[in-house]
Amino acid sequence: MILFRPVGLEELLLISRTGMRRFPPRLPDQPIFYPVLNRGYAEQIARDWNTKSGTLAGYVTEFEVEDSHARSFEVQQVGGREHLELWVPAESLDVFNDHIQGTIRVLGAFFGASFAGVAPSESALKGLNARDQFEALRALVSQEPGALQREVAVNHEAVFAHLFFWEQLGEESVSAREKAAALAAIRAAWSAVFPEMPLGA
Structure with a gap:
C-alpha cells in the first residue's frame, strides 16, 4: 500500500x-x-x-x-x-x-513566510538562516572542487531540509541560470557524499 x-x-x-x-x-x-x-x-x-x-x-x-x-x-x-x-x-x-x-x-x-530552517553550528553555514545558506553554498561552487562537498558533508541535515526551499527562492539576487547551476552543483556534491540517500524528489 x-x-x-x-x-x-x-x-x-x-x-x-x-x-x-x-x-x-x-x-x-x-x-x-x-x-x-x-x-x-x-x-x-x-x-x-x-x-x-x-x-x-x-x-x-x-x-x-x-x-x-x-x-x-x-x-x-x-x-x-x-x-x-x-x-x-x-x-x-x-x-x-x-x-x-x-x-x-x-x-x-x-x-511559511518567515521560515528560517536549521541553523548549523559549524563551518561556512554557521549561524546562517536557510536563505543565506544558499548564498554561502553558491559562493563555494566556484572554489576548489572539494569545498562544496565538505560543506555538504558537515551540514548535511541543513542541506537535506532546505533543498526544496532553495528551489522555491525567487531570483531577486541571482539569475535563474545561476540558481539552477548552484542547485545542480549542490545535488552533485550530495550524490558524491551520500550516494545511497536521494536529495529531494
Whole structure:
C-alpha cells in the first residue's frame, strides 16, 4: 500500500537519521500515527497546517507498506471523501516501521513566510538562516572542487531540509541560470557524499 505523511522539519530530520527507513516514536500525547491515503490530502496538511506552526515547514513524504500488514489497521474518514487516514496505534509503530518497503521519499515541501530552517553550528553555514545558506553554498561552487562537498558533508541535515526551499527562492539576487547551476552543483556534491540517500524528489 502506498501511503503519504505530512511532517514538520523536526520529524523530517528524525526520519533522515534512520536513513529514511523509519518514522520516530510518537510522543506521550500522540496515541495514533496516521499516514494518509492520498497525496492531495497530505499536501493540504503540509501547506495549511505545518507552515503555520513550529518551524513553519511542511514536507510531504511517500512510502510503501506491505499490503497484508497495512490492512490490519483501520482506515478512518476524518472529513471529506479524500480525508482518509490509516490509524496505527502508537505502540504498533515500531512493527509498522519494520514493514516499510524501501525508503521514505520526500515528494515536496511548503514553507511559511518567515521560515528560517536549521541553523548549523559549524563551518561556512554557521549561524546562517536557510536563505543565506544558499548564498554561502553558491559562493563555494566556484572554489576548489572539494569545498562544496565538505560543506555538504558537515551540514548535511541543513542541506537535506532546505533543498526544496532553495528551489522555491525567487531570483531577486541571482539569475535563474545561476540558481539552477548552484542547485545542480549542490545535488552533485550530495550524490558524491551520500550516494545511497536521494536529495529531494
